[in-house]
Amino acid sequence: xxxxxxxxxxxxxxxxxxxxxxxxxxxxxxxxxxxxxxxxxxxxxxxxxxxxxxxxxxxxxxxxxxxxxxxxxxxxxxxxxxxxxxxxxxxxxxxxxxxxxxxxxxxxxxxxxxxxxxxxxxxxxxxxxxxxxxxxxxxxxxxxxxxxxxxxxxxxxxxxxxxxxxxxxxxxxxxxxxxxxxxxxxxxxxxxxxxxxxxxxxxxxxxxxxxxxxxxxxxxxxxxxxxxxxxxxxxxxxxxxxxxxxxxxxxxxxxxxxxxxxxxxxxxxxxxxxxxxxxxxxxxxxxxxxxxxxxxxxxxxxxxxxxxxxxxxxxxxxxxxxxxxxxxxxxxxxxxxxxxxxxxxxxxxxxxxxxxxxxxxxxxxxxxxxxxxxxxxxxxxxxxxxxxxxxxxxxxxxxxxxxxxxxxxxxxx
Ligand code: ADP
Ligand code: MG
Numbered sequence: 121x122x123x124x125x126x127x128x129x130x131x132x133x134x135x136x137x138x139x140x141x142x143x144x145x146x147x148x149x150x151x152x153x154x155x156x157x158x159x160x161x162x163x164x165x166x167x168x169x170x171x172x173x174x175x176x177x178x179x180x181x182x183x184x185x186x187x188x189x190x191x192x193x194x195x196x197x198x199x200x201x202x203x204x205x206x207x208x209x210x211x212x213x214x215x216x217x218x219x220x221x222x223x224x225x226x227x228x229x230x231x232x233x234x235x236x237x238x239x240x241x242x243x244x245x246x247x248x249x250x251x252x253x254x255x256x257x258x259x260x261x262x263x264x265x266x267x268x269x270x271x272x273x274x275x276x277x278x279x280x281x282x283x284x285x286x287x288x289x290x291x292x293x294x295x296x297x298x299x300x301x302x303x304x305x306x307x308x309x310x311x312x313x314x315x316x317x318x319x320x321x322x323x324x325x326x327x328x329x330x331x332x333x334x335x336x337x338x339x340x341x342x343x344x345x346x347x348x349x350x351x352x353x354x355x356x357x358x359x360x361x362x363x364x365x366x367x368x369x370x371x372x373x374x375x376x377x378x379x380x381x382x383x384x385x386x387x388x389x390x391x392x393x394x395x396x397x398x399x400x401x402x403x404x405x406x407x408x409x410x411x412x413x414x415x416x417x418x419x420x421x422x423x424x425x426x427x428x429x430x431x432x433x434x435x436x437x438x439x440x441x442x443x444x445x446x447x448x449x450x451x452x453x454x455x456x457x458x459x460x461x462x463x464x465x466x467x468x469x470x471x472x473x474x475x476x477x478x479x480x481x482x483x484x485x486x487x488x489x490x491x492x493x494x495x496x497x498x499x500x501x502x503x504x505x506x507x508x509x510x511x512x513x514x515x516x517x518x519x520x521x522x523x524x525x526x527x528x529x530x531x532x533x
Contacts, residue, residue, distance in 0.1 A: 121139065121140065121193045121194060121510055121513065121514065122137065122138075122139045122144075122185075122187060122191055122192055122193050122194075123137070123138050123139070123192065123193060123194045123195065123196060123506050123509055123510050123513070124136075124137055124178070124181070124182070124189070124192050124194075124195050124196070124214070124217065124506070125137075125138065125195075125196045125197065125214075125228075125502040125503070125505040125506030125509055126174070126178065126195075126196070126197040126198070126210040126211075126213060126214040126502055126505070127197070127198045127210060127230070127500055127501060127502040127505050128170045128174065128197075128198065128202075128206050128207060128209050128210030128211070129198045129200070129201070129202025129203065129206060129207055129210075129230050129500060130161060130166065130202050130203055130206055130334075130335070130500055131150070131151040131152065131155055131161045131166050131169075131206075131500070132148050132149065132150050132151065132499065132500040132501070133148070133149040133151075133169065133170050133173040133174055133177050133210070134146070134147060134148045134149070134177065134500060134501050134502035134503075135147050135174075135177045135178040135180070135181035135182075135502050136181055136501065136502035136503040136505070136506045137181050137182060137184070137185035137187060137506070138503065138506035138507055138509075138510055139185075140510075141318055141319040141320075141321070141507065141510070142243075142316060142317070142318045142319075143240065143316075143317035143318070143319075143503045143506070143507070144184070144185035144186070144187070145180075145181045145182075145184035145185040146181070146317065146496070146497075146501055146502060146503035147177050147180045147181045147184060147502075148177075148496075148499075148500070148501055148502075149169075149173045149176075149177050151165070151166060151169045152374075152375065154169060155374065156373055156374045156375075158374075159368060159374045160364075160374060161203070163203050163204075163205055163206065164205070166203060166205070166206045167203075167205040167206055167208075167209060170206055170209040170210065171209055174209060174210060174213055178213075181502070189217065189221065190221070192217075192221060192223060193223060193224075194218070194223050194224045194225070194226065194509070194510070194513055195214050195215075195217050195218040195221070195223055195224075195225050195226075196214065196225065196226045196227070196228055196505055196506060196508075196509030196510075197210050197211045197213075197214035197215070197225075197227060197228065197505065198210060198211065198227075198228055198229075198230045198233070198502075198505055199211055199227030199228060199229065199524070199526055199527050199530065200227075200229065200230065200526055200527035200528050200529065200530030201229075201230060201231070201335075201527065201528055201529055201530045201531070202230060202528060203528065204526065204528040207526040207528060208526055211227065211526045215522055215524075218522065219522055224513060224519050225519070225520075225522055226509045226512060226513060226519065226520070227520060227524055227526075227527075228505045228508055228509050228512075229530055229532060230500075230505070231331055231336065231338070231340075231532045232348070232508060232532060233504040233505045233507070233508045234329075234331045234333075234466040234467055234493075234504065235329050235331070235340060235342055235348060235464070235466070236319070236504065236507060236508050236511070237466045237493040237494075237497045237498075237501075237503075237504040237507075238329075238464035238465065238466055238491035238492060238493045239319050239320055239321055239323075239324060239464075239491065239507075240317050240318065240319045240320075240493070240494065240497055240503060240504065240507055241317065241318065241320060241494060242315045242316070242317060242494060243315075243316045243317065243318040243320075317494070317497075317503060319507045319511075321345060321511075324345055325460070325461065325462040325489065326341075326342060326343050326344060326460045326462065327341075327342045327455075327460055327462035327463060327464050327491070328340075328341060328342075328351075328451060328454050328455035328458060328460050328462070328463050328464070329341075329342050329348075329463075329464045329465070329466070330447060330451045330463070330464070330465040330466075330467075330470075331465075331466055331467045332358070332359045332360065332447060332465065332466075332467040332468075332469040332470060332475075333358060333359075333360050333467035333468045333469060333499075334358060334360035334361055334364065334375065334377075334468055334469075335358050335360070335361070336353065336354065336358050336467065337353060337354040337358045337359045337360075337406045337408070337447070337469075338350060338351075338352065338353040338354070338532070339351045339352045339353070339404045339450065339451060339454050340532065341454075341458050341460070342464070345511070346511065346512065346515060346517075348532070349533075350531075350532050350533060351404040351454055351458075352403055352404025352405040352406070352450075352454075353405060353406065354405065354406040354407060354408065355405050355406070355407050356407050356408065356409040357407075357408040357409045357412060358406075358408065359406070359408055359443050359447060359469050360375070360377055360467070360468050360469045361408065362408035362409075362411055362412050362439075362443060363375075363376055363377035363380055363439075363440075363443065363469065363472075364376045364377055365412050366380070366411070366412055366415040366439050367379060367380050367436075369412075369415055369416055369419050370419065370426060370432060370435060370436070371426060375468075377468065377469060377471075377472065378471065379436075380436040380439065380440055381440070381471070381472050381473055381474065383432060383433045383436040383437075384433065384436040384437040384439075384440040384441075384474060385433075385437075385473070386430075386433040386437075387430075387432075387433030387434040387435070387436050387437030387438070388433075388434045388437055388438075389437040389438055389440065389441035389474075390438070390441070391431075391434035391435070391437065391438050392418065392434065392435060392438040393438070394411055394414055394415065394418075394438055394439060394441075394442040395410055395411055395414055395442065396442055396445050396446050397410045397411055397446060398446065398450075399445070399446050399449060399450070404450060404454050406446065406447075406450070408443065411439070411442055411443070415435075415439055418435075419435075440472070440474045441474070443469075443475075444472070444474045444475045444478050445478075447469075447475060448475070448478045448479055448482055451463060451465075451479070452482055452483075452486060452488070455488060456486075461487070461488055461489060462488060462489040462490075462491065463479065463483055463488050463489070463490050463491070464490075464491040464492070464493075465479060465490075465491075465492050465493065466492075466493035466497070466498055466504075467493075467498060467499075468498055468499045468500075469498075470492060470493055470495075470498040471495050471498045471499070476492055479492065480492075
């Protein structure tokens with residue numbers, strides 16, 4: 121089955137073509153630079169960008185996959201949750217394509233797709249001596265400067281925003297150089313090595329899945345393929361939001377998560393002691409707004425700290441350590457209680473190196489299998505939407521009416 125998937129739930133316009141569990145293309149146009157000057161996603165701007173970019177992104181996905189729209193067997197799109205006016209654009213466009221081609225259409229829950237994204241892995245061999253983390257696509261769509269620090273008291277309060285950088289970044293996965301060691305690997309039209317992403321459900325196990333992003337933090341028990349149960353979620357801010365908002369208090373650019381990640385590498389995680397909210401509560405819920413408030417008061421009481429790069433790095437490392445400890449300990453505890461031996465993680469915050477390293481360490485220590493989503497599949501992408509949609513269609517799940525509407529507040533049950 122060859123399927124076109126569209127994702128426009130927030131600030132990334134993405135289209136992917138999947139066939140028989142393989143990702144033939146996954147094109148992502150990120151709007152991060154556009155929203156950065158406003159310190160967060162502006163829904164109207166996001167919608168305008170999706171409108172502008174959807175067609176070129178979808179065309180790039182088809183051309184990257186080497187197919188025409190007439191070869192499609194099905195179409196899918198993110199139906200929710202997400203920003204209403206952003207979702208609407210991708211969802212209605214995808215429905216229209218399905219209608220025009222007279223092919224099945226499936227609306228997909230963005231979070232349900234996250235549950236299966238860790239099962240999509242790079243299937244091709246990697247270059248000799250290559251740094252695996254470095255060849256994953258996640259860092260390629262967005263460029264963050266770790267040293268773009270503005271002090272909140274001075275520059276953040278300044279007048280009109282700087283002119284926006286509106287350039288569209290269409291980043292397909294074929295950006296890697298062909299490895300010298302593997303001449304038989306598939307090449308893109310530009311003669312570059314094309315890594316193959318493939319869903320491997322043969323090794324699927326019941327798992328405890330951590331979804332951790334800018335808008336959501338949740339623990340889900342995935343009992344079997346296509347069957348899950350939400351165990352807990354955030355009662356206020358999501359972990360990504362906590363990274364972004366505490367970073368803003370430090371004067372870091374939006375989104376601050378990746379910047380804190382980089383600065384934390386050079387800092388001492390034990391330098392400052394921040395609360396670990398709900399760590400010892402019996403439930404599987406999370407809460408990060410108290411941590412954000414405590415960072416706010418800490419900075420208010422130590423304003424000189426922001427003039428010292430070393431202490432900013434310590435602050436980043438300490439905040440990251442608090443977030444990571446809560447996420448990892450609660451995930452492991454839930455997995456032990458539910459009796460599953462496999463842990464998966466996905467969502468933008470799963471790019472965080474501190475979180476990845478700690479999950480790896482603790483899973484090894486406790487004998488758990490760990491599957492982390494590839495970095496380019498952690499943030500919003502259509503590949504995971506397509507893989508889940510194809511899986512549902514293959515399982516002959518009932519097709520909804522083509523007149524279905526978006527569900528911006530669609531909760532995973
Ligand atoms: P959403 O669509 O809910 O906004 P995404 O899955 O697109 O979430 O992820 C974006 C979030 O992930 C942002 O809050 C961003 O700061 C966070 N993020 C991305 N990379 C990192 C990182 N390396 N460390 C911490 N947070 C990160
Ligand atoms: Mg996003």
